[in-house]
Amino acid sequence: MNTQPLTIEEAQRLVLEAVDPLPAELIPLGDCTGRILAEDLYADADLPAFDRSMMDGFAVRSADTAAACPDRPAYLTVIAEIAAGEDPVRPVGPGEAARIMTGAPIPPGADAVCRFEATSDGFRKNVPRVGVLKPTSEGENIARRGEDISRGGRVLTKGTRLGSGAAAVLASFGRAEVSVYRRPSVAIFTAGSELVEITEQPGRGQIRSSNGWMLAALVREAGGLPRLAKPVPDGIDELAAAVTSEGEGADLLVTTGGVSVGDYDLIPAVYERLGARTVFWKTQIRPGSPVRFALRGRQPVLGVSGNPAAAFVNALLFVVPVLRKMAGLPDPLPPTVQAVSVSGFPKPPIKPVRYLQAHAYLQEGRLLVELACGQSAGMIGSLAGTNALVRLPGGASLREGDLADVLLYGEVRSK
Numbered sequence: 001m002n003t004q005p006l007t008i009e010e011a012q013r014l015v016l017e018a019v020d021p022l023p024a025e026l027i028p029l030g031d032c033t034g035r036i037l038a039e040d041l042y043a044d045a046d047l048p049a050f051d052r053s054m055m056d057g058f059a060v061r062s063a064d065t066a067a068a069c070p071d072r073p074a075y076l077t078v079i080a081e082i083a084a085g086e087d088p089v090r091p092v093g094p095g096e097a098a099r100i101m102t103g104a105p106i107p108p109g110a111d112a113v114c115r116f117e118a119t120s121d122g123f124r125k126n127v128p129r130v131g132v133l134k135p136t137s138e139g140e141n142i143a144r145r146g147e148d149i150s151r152g153g154r155v156l157t158k159g160t161r162l163g164s165g166a167a168a169v170l171a172s173f174g175r176a177e178v179s180v181y182r183r184p185s186v187a188i189f190t191a192g193s194e195l196v197e198i199t200e201q202p203g204r205g206q207i208r209s210s211n212g213w214m215l216a217a218l219v220r221e222a223g224g225l226p227r228l229a230k231p232v233p234d235g236i237d238e239l240a241a242a243v244t245s246e247g248e249g250a251d252l253l254v255t256t257g258g259v260s261v262g263d264y265d266l267i268p269a270v271y272e273r274l275g276a277r278t279v280f281w282k283t284q285i286r287p288g289s290p291v292r293f294a295l296r297g298r299q300p301v302l303g304v305s306g307n308p309a310a311a312f313v314n315a316l317l318f319v320v321p322v323l324r325k326m327a328g329l330p331d332p333l334p335p336t337v338q339a340v341s342v343s344g345f346p347k348p349p350i351k352p353v354r355y356l357q358a359h360a361y362l363q364e365g366r367l368l369v370e371l372a373c374g375q376s377a378g379m380i381g382s383l384a385g386t387n388a389l390v391r392l393p394g395g396a397s398l399r400e401g402d403l404a405d406v407l408l409y410g411e412v413r414s415k
């Protein structure tokens, strides 16, 4: 086990190294939103599958229209009407045109579509003859077979998060089922003799256990399936029994509380009882420094701090990346962007990296960030209404107007 506090980069590397993407499963296309594609998708056909009209108008031979102008229209005999869904076989010969609708196949012989607006009488149905008012160039208003997606090409890449656009592509190739990475299941345990369930009225010295609910929501947001156990009193037997019975088969175990040096901080002993090998304990981050990472066989176990804001930071920095990697995303670490800080941070610089609860928002197209009031690790209020963490490197201070590194985890809107 590493005994020196690790840098955040080293700690994240060790955690991510220990986990792999989960196996794939087939799901109905209608359930694909937010899931991660587990295969490359190649086009097994051209899209569109046939040359088709992009306008309502007339399929013509472009040469017939070369000299057309409003004063001397090119008059063509209308030989057919082609609606979308039809399969026209009759060729358009010289001096002829076929009335055609958007999406309908181009008939043999025609090489362009002249839209209604560029004809005389075009909007009138059943006219035997139409006057084309301007030249229609070869290929005009025709979508060529395969011009959208050509057969054999890769249209979706493994590791893509599926959404509306991908659904359109998958549907076009008849994929009623899609292969995605399985959603990670996460068993969550909250340790502490002071904790009561949220439906209970806490007695003196007791508190409602909020961390489990926070973690369950975060797991869900990251695409995982949380299983939240009842709060467990501090006791090696009780905690080990709960994890053994309710953590069975979970892809990830998360415990909160009990990771520091107090007399009842029993998580190290519990992990030992469970046969989990500790990979590291303590990191150079604040809050959340005493986070613990262990492996119980292949099952990863993350012991996050009991202090609510510290638990939140631990979860964003470790639990979410683990879930993203398990879910098949190629870039598991949350992206960092830069924003102008409208607040300064009054405390003096420290050696560890600080993560500050913040609200990032847009103003006239620029990303700004405001620190939440109350940055103590034990506080909960700063978690409400925030969508970002400001990352303050070791030794750095933050003044109003400085450019700050920001880790976004929620929707960014205008203020």
Ligand SMILES: Nc1nc2c(c(=O)[nH]1)N[C@H]1C(S)=C(S)[C@@H](COP(=O)(O)OP(=O)(O)OC[C@H]3O[C@@H](n4cnc5c(N)ncnc54)[C@H](O)[C@@H]3O)O[C@H]1N2
Residues within 6 Å of the ligand: 190, 191, 192, 194, 195, 207, 208, 209, 210, 211, 212, 256, 257, 258, 259, 260, 261, 262, 265, 287, 288, 289, 290, 304, 305, 306, 307, 308, 310, 377, 378
């Ligand atoms: N002597 C030292 N004491 C502490 C150190 C240290 O280095 N030396 N580190 C401090 C830091 S930093 C942190 S962070 C905390 C870590 O605490 P634990 O992970 O051991 O958590 P607990 O002691 O169980 O609880 C801490 C705090 O959080 C509340 N809590 C716990 N679980 C929940 C929950 N499910 N929902 C809401 N709140 C919860 C708990 O009541 C305590 O107030 O240790 C410092 N101490």
Ligand code: MOO
Residues within 6 Å of the ligand: 285, 286, 287, 288, 289, 290, 305, 307, 310, 377, 378
């Ligand atoms: O690292 Mo502890 O999380 O400061 O509060």
Ligand SMILES: [Mg+2]
Residues within 6 Å of the ligand: 257, 258, 259, 260, 261, 262, 264, 265, 306
């Ligand atoms: Mg403690």
